[in-house]
Amino acid sequence: MEERIEKTIQALNRHRFKAEFVASKDQAAKLILERIPRAARVGIPGSRTVRELGLDRALRERGNVTYDHWLQGLSKADILKMRKAQLTCDALLTSANAVTETGEILNMDGVGNRIAPTIFGPPKVIFVIGINKLTPDLAAARTRIMNLAAPRRASELDLEVPCVKTGECNDCNSPDRVCRAELVLHRAPSLTEIEVYIVGEDLGN
Ligand code: SF4
Numbered sequence: 001m002e003e004r005i006e007k008t009i010q011a012l013n014r015h016r017f018k019a020e021f022v023a024s025k026d027q028a029a030k031l032i033l034e035r036i037p038r039a040a041r042v043g044i045p046g047s048r049t050v051r052e053l054g055l056d057r058a059l060r061e062r063g064n065v066t067y068d069h070w071l072q073g074l075s076k077a078d079i080l081k082m083r084k085a086q087l088t089c090d091a092l093l094t095s096a097n098a099v100t101e102t103g104e105i106l107n108m109d110g111v112g113n114r115i116a117p118t119i120f121g122p123p124k125v126i127f128v129i130g131i132n133k134l135t136p137d138l139a140a141a142r143t144r145i146m147n148l149a150a151p152r153r154a155s156e157l158d159l160e161v162p163c164v165k166t167g168e169c170n171d172c173n174s175p176d177r178v179c180r181a182e183l184v185l186h187r188a189p190s191l192t193e194i195e196v197y198i199v200g201e202d203l204g205n
Contacts, residue, residue, distance in 0.1 A: 004101055005198060008134055011103030012196055016188040019196040028128055028199045029053040035195070036064065036091055036126070043086030044068040045114040049095035049128050049204035059093075069113075083113035092122040095204050096129050097149045098141035105129075105185040105196070106141045108150055108178070115183040120191060127196045130203025138184065150179050152205040 001021055012019035022028040032055060036042060042064050044056050051070070059066050067089055069082035086092060094114060098106040105127060109115045118125050135141040151163035159176040163169050169179070188194040 002131075004134060004136075005131065005200075007101045008099060008103070009198060011101060012099070012105075015103040015186065017103075017105070017185075017194045017196045019198065021198050021200065023200045025053050025130075025199055025201050025203060028197050029055055029058065032093070032126060032128065032197065033058055033062075036093070038063055040090040041065040041067065041085075043089035043092040043117060043122060044070075045083070045086050045092070045094050045117070046070065047093075047095040047114070047128075047204065049130060050093050052203050053128060055093060055128075083111065086113050087117045087121045089117070089122050091124040091126060092117045093126050093128070094118065096127055096133060097145045097205075098133050098135050099127075099129050099196070099198070100138055100141050101134065101136050102138070104138060104141070106138075106145060107183050108145050109181045109183070110178045112181055115181060118183065118185065118192070118194075119189050123191075123193060125192055125194045127194065128199060128203070129196065130199050130201055132202040133204070134198070142182075145182075146179065149205045154178050156205075 009019045067082045067085035069079045096105045096107050107115045135144050146169035154161045155164045161174045161176050162172050
């Protein structure tokens with residue numbers, strides 16, 4: 001295992017997360033499916049990584065109830081219902097915008113349903129994080145989010161924000177701004193069990 005990955009996992013475990021390395025996304029998907037009970041109601045907020053592992057589909061196919069607001073054909077009211085259900089599900093399955101070698105997990109959010117339940121609500125939260133999200137420290141993590149992850153996401157959504165054209169954040173005040181709330185998990189919150197799978201492949205933005 002690369003030294004920076006080992007360092008990250010050790011730091012996360014010191015910070016009361018349950019972190020481990022998994023070499024490939026297929027291995028990660030298999031392991032995560034084994035560790036989520038079939039009876040669990042699983043919240044899946046906006047995460048490209050989770051969909052790249054095929055976990056949304058696999059969970060539904062084997063009978064888990066999922067709260068997935070990216071499902072096609074949902075009405076505005078249903079999307080809101082899904083987002084709210086993610087706050088009270090049995091297990092939340094998500095990713096992060098950055099993870100640091102010093103043991104912090106960072107996420108930026110527009111609505112808030114991706115970050116809120118990672119603090120409190122679901123008793124178990126599972127983060128699946130590709131190695132492209134590893135950064136040395138908090139400053140580098142924030143740079144990654146504002147100059148890479150957020151502009152890419154804004155571009156995918158075809159939003160009218162400056163970073164879509166320049167590829168760099170200018171701390172815009174656009175009505176379309178995707179970066180509205182930032183969460184740094186310095187330690188696993190005291191009433192939430194947090195598993196972190198660092199996957200040896202690039203995943204998500
Ligand atoms: S604050 Fe605005 S310009 Fe900066 S990354 Fe977010 S959406 Fe783009």
